[in-house]
Amino acid sequence: MRWSFAAVFFLAFLVPSACAQSNSECLTCHGQQSLTDAAGHSVYVNGDKQKTSVHGTLPCTACHTEIKGYPHPAHPAAVNCSSCHADEAKDVSVSIHAKASATPCLACHGNPHTIVPVKDPQSPVYALNIPKTCGSCHSNPEMARKYGLPNVYSMYMDSIHGFALTQDGLLVAASCTSCHGTHKILSHTNPESRTYRANIPATCGTCHAGPEREYFAGIHGQLVKSGDLDAPVCSDCHTAHHIASVQTASWQEQTSATCGGCHKERYATYLDTFHAQVSALGYVETAHCWNCHRYHDILPASDPHSSVARANLVATCGQCHQGATVSFVSFHPHADPRDPKSFPALHFAAIFMDLLLLGVFGFFGLHTILWFIRSAFDRRKGGGAPPERGA
Amino acid sequence: MNPTDSSDRALQAEPAAVVAQPSYYSRFSLGQRYLHGVIMATFIGLALTGMVLRFSHSGWADGLALAVGGFSAILFWHKFCAVIMTIAFLIHLGDVGYRGIFKGQHGILWGPNSMVPRLKDIQDLYGHFRWFLWLGPRPEFDRYAYWEKFDYWAVFWGMGIIGISGYAMWFAPFFARVIPGSWLNIALLIHGEEALLAVWFIFAIHFFNTHLRPGSFPMDLVIFTGRMTEEELKEKHPAEYHRLVETGRLQAFLAPAPQRWLKNFGRVVGTVVVLSGFVLLVLTLFTYFRGS
Numbered sequence: 185m186r187w188s189f190a191a192v193f194f195l196a197f198l199v200p201s202a203c204a205q206s207n208s209e210c211l212t213c214h215g216q217q218s219l220t221d222a223a224g225h226s227v228y229v230n231g232d233k234q235k236t237s238v239h240g241t242l243p244c245t246a247c248h249t250e251i252k253g254y255p256h257p258a259h260p261a262a263v264n265c266s267s268c269h270a271d272e273a274k275d276v277s278v279s280i281h282a283k284a285s286a287t288p289c290l291a292c293h294g295n296p297h298t299i300v301p302v303k304d305p306q307s308p309v310y311a312l313n314i315p316k317t318c319g320s321c322h323s324n325p326e327m328a329r330k331y332g333l334p335n336v337y338s339m340y341m342d343s344i345h346g347f348a349l350t351q352d353g354l355l356v357a358a359s360c361t362s363c364h365g366t367h368k369i370l371s372h373t374n375p376e377s378r379t380y381r382a383n384i385p386a387t388c389g390t391c392h393a394g395p396e397r398e399y400f401a402g403i404h405g406q407l408v409k410s411g412d413l414d415a416p417v418c419s420d421c422h423t424a425h426h427i428a429s430v431q432t433a434s435w436q437e438q439t440s441a442t443c444g445g446c447h448k449e450r451y452a453t454y455l456d457t458f459h460a461q462v463s464a465l466g467y468v469e470t471a472h473c474w475n476c477h478r479y480h481d482i483l484p485a486s487d488p489h490s491s492v493a494r495a496n497l498v499a500t501c502g503q504c505h506q507g508a509t510v511s512f513v514s515f516h517p518h519a520d521p522r523d524p525k526s527f528p529a530l531h532f533a534a535i536f537m538d539l540l541l542l543g544v545f546g547f548f549g550l551h552t553i554l555w556f557i558r559s560a561f562d563r564r565k566g567g568g569a570p571p572e573r574g575a
Numbered sequence: 576m577n578p579t580d581s582s583d584r585a586l587q588a589e590p591a592a593v594v595a596q597p598s599y600y601s602r603f604s605l606g607q608r609y610l611h612g613v614i615m616a617t618f619i620g621l622a623l624t625g626m627v628l629r630f631s632h633s634g635w636a637d638g639l640a641l642a643v644g645g646f647s648a649i650l651f652w653h654k655f656c657a658v659i660m661t662i663a664f665l666i667h668l669g670d671v672g673y674r675g676i677f678k679g680q681h682g683i684l685w686g687p688n689s690m691v692p693r694l695k696d697i698q699d700l701y702g703h704f705r706w707f708l709w710l711g712p713r714p715e716f717d718r719y720a721y722w723e724k725f726d727y728w729a730v731f732w733g734m735g736i737i738g739i740s741g742y743a744m745w746f747a748p749f750f751a752r753v754i755p756g757s758w759l760n761i762a763l764l765i766h767g768e769e770a771l772l773a774v775w776f777i778f779a780i781h782f783f784n785t786h787l788r789p790g791s792f793p794m795d796l797v798i799f800t801g802r803m804t805e806e807e808l809k810e811k812h813p814a815e816y817h818r819l820v821e822t823g824r825l826q827a828f829l830a831p832a833p834q835r836w837l838k839n840f841g842r843v844v845g846t847v848v849v850l851s852g853f854v855l856l857v858l859t860l861f862t863y864f865r866g867s
Binding site for chain 1: 627628629631632636637640641645646647649650703704706707708709722744747748749751752754755756757758759760761763764765768769771772775776779780783784788789790
């Protein structure tokens, strides 16, 4: 008590007397925890916390501009943050959150009287706190249903970004705002949005500069650059929120199916091969699409720089198959026995094997059935159980 | 293939069976039984591991692979069994070649005791079908009936196709020096299809023909004990029986009754193999036809 009196005394001399006077005057009433408005809402302000907040040097009336003295109007107008934070307010006003809340600033920044700097670990918008802050709305199933949003919070928390942030406390790990921006969050359908398809590579590239450069060197990036938005962007393969570490076996195992989502025919022929067979048994060292085609800088075989261009096949296959030769790489990893034009020998081998199976089982199937009927009939007629054979 | 080798003579040396017991006659030598045992064990191993690879996208294959230690274990046992089977096959080839050519036992290569097909096999097949349809008498089969010869030669065909294509894929870069790499596409295809043929044939047709058909059900233990009763010899191989009686050589094949442990051993091993074969048959048939 003695200390606070001294502090008030000290402040009274240091800051312009009108302000100090004003705040302490306001706190005479608003410093009481039990104080409520007519509707019963608390109008208590923690004076100590307000003083140490980022706005601590400001008088109450800097924000509550309508109030000139006491008594003040029973229902003063809402505080307008934009009078100081004009740029941020303008961004929020065009963002998807503009109509999400009557007090959009407070929804993220918290209690206006205790706002601390963004770098303060207590701040709800401190890097490590952002997922939780956004998650306060975006993990709400009701809200997800209302706006048709996936439950992104739990996805993010299980992602490599979420783990890095929450478990390792990596301040540079991507959180919600790293991709979506802060005040000017726009719908992904808006071409200006950081999460609009065409902008996603640049957004991810803010941190992942290397992959971004490789991606735009590859066919997918070139297509996106030329305006073909059907071509895959980062999130099509890596997902948007549930991004897994590419080092994990579980992720590598399902990469081929991911490529197969678009490259259906190629995927079907891949599934016929030994590579896919052993991959299905959990052998991740085998060839997935990306082992041969690479991942970010994928190029069509017709491009001489492609890893699957004819001239580069010995090197590409040789990554796993030591001693690969020009003859060896004439093996076709996407051979289709149903295609007589491209693979005549394989096609006829397949027909031959089908006929062989059909012939053998047709003949011996009939043989077996007839034999069974005839001998069963004979046994019954003969009567009695047959003696044990070979003994 | 040749009934009169050393182990048979060892069997003859023992005193004849107790009076109340039926007479037993030697059919397979110890060497032949061991050969069948090795081929059977490695075939089961190859079939299990191979079908897991062939149908790797099915749930049961994943479970089986996990049970034996994942893909690496699957491929290890597949190659292990393949090598053992190849060695057994080559030993058999060497044995047949040595006895048939160098020692001049031409009965191995031609005649009623040979596995080499004869005109009688075609006649027996025709006659058998006539008997199936109540159109004629049951043919008098000789020492090796036509379906037994088919089973035998199927191993040669299988070893040729599956074995060579398998080794080609195992040592792919090496084989690619001799053959074009694109042939490895064909190798993979026929390896899988031919294996399917072999597995289904053994687990459905061979098991029925030898063990499950009325007359042999539930199990023919001759491949384990090496001997069969006189009644059985008469019924299953009448031509051989009559020939042996006429030439007075039947007594040379007389063998003591098989020991109880040997019969029980045959019953246990046979049951395990037939049952696991049947399970694999059902799983692969189900996956094959549901998938296509």
